[in-house]
Amino acid sequence: MTATGQRASAEVVLATRAGTGRGRITDVPGEQPSAKPFVPAGADLDDLREAAASCRGCHLYEGTTQTVFSSGSPTARVVLVGEQPGDQEDRQGAPFVGPAGRMLDRALEEAGIERGDAYVTNAVKHFKFTRSGPGKRRIHQTPTAVELAACKPWLVAELRIIDPEVVVCLGATAGKALFGPGFRVTKQRGVLLPRPPLDDQEAARQNAFVVATIHPSAVLRADDPDAMYAGLVSDLRVAAAALAA
Ligand code: URA
Numbered sequence: 001m002t003a004t005g006q007r008a009s010a011e012v013v014l015a016t017r018a019g020t021g022r023g024r025i026t027d028v029p030g031e032q033p034s035a036k037p038f039v040p041a042g043a044d045l046d047d048l049r050e051a052a053a054s055c056r057g058c059h060l061y062e063g064t065t066q067t068v069f070s071s072g073s074p075t076a077r078v079v080l081v082g083e084q085p086g087d088q089e090d091r092q093g094a095p096f097v098g099p100a101g102r103m104l105d106r107a108l109e110e111a112g113i114e115r116g117d118a119y120v121t122n123a124v125k126h127f128k129f130t131r132s133g134p135g136k137r138r139i140h141q142t143p144t145a146v147e148l149a150a151c152k153p154w155l156v157a158e159l160r161i162i163d164p165e166v167v168v169c170l171g172a173t174a175g176k177a178l179f180g181p182g183f184r185v186t187k188q189r190g191v192l193l194p195r196p197p198l199d200d201q202e203a204a205r206q207n208a209f210v211v212a213t214i215h216p217s218a219v220l221r222a223d224d225p226d227a228m229y230a231g232l233v234s235d236l237r238v239a240a241a242a243l244a245a
């Protein structure tokens with residue numbers, strides 16, 4: 001069988017397994033986990049959200065409450081990309097509704113970006129965690145490059161539909177999702193970067209930009225939260241200025 005034939009049949013197997021709610025893509029030898037077989041062609045955002053609810057593109061759905069897809073306007077000129085849902089987001093089913101979300105709201109307001117004018121999503125749509133401590137609390141774990149790549153088809157589909165003028169990457173993980181594993185938020189934050197091609201079928205988009213900044217939760221953990229917060233706001237102002245231009 002050709003390589004293409006093998007891939008197609010693997011995807012059929014995976015889609016069938018997903019339909020039964022059992023198994024996972026990582027069970028298939030030689031296959032990279034991917035959301036791709038679950039992303040419907042020609043979908044609008046509501047179709048994507050509905051399909052993502054039963055995504056089994058990688059193992060991260062296991063033990064979570066639900067897929068956390070996105071919130072906000074489909075006609076937004078700015079898309080904010082976080083890392084992945086946290087504990088609160090997993091329970092409530094919406095991005096940035098916990099402590100990091102409150103920090104983000106404050107910084108957006110100060111930078112002059114209305115959260116209501118933005119579309120808010122995450123690089124990875126399921127909460128990755130380990131359980132530890134006496135109460136076995138769910139502790140956030142950073143997604144791997146393989147998990148980021150697995151979930152990227154959802155983000156690509158969202159960005160294709162919305163086609164925003166500015167994407168704000170909130171933290172290193174979101175930056176890596178768009179620019180690849182070599183992305184360093186410390187080096188590339190707070191400037192307008194040309195938006196890279198979303199996948200290997202696309203040439204770089206003209207007049208679309210990315211601004212990277214720290215993750216709002218980094219402010220919560222910082223030794224000097226005031227300085228971290230000021231940096232976050234200052235980076236967000238770069239995005240706000242691009243939108244006003
Ligand atoms: N952190 C994120 O990156 N995204 C959320 O939705 C919540 C916390």
Ligand code: SF4
Binds near residue numbers: 057
């Ligand atoms: Fe699908 Fe992404 Fe969830 Fe993995 S993390 S199961 S690819 S939605």
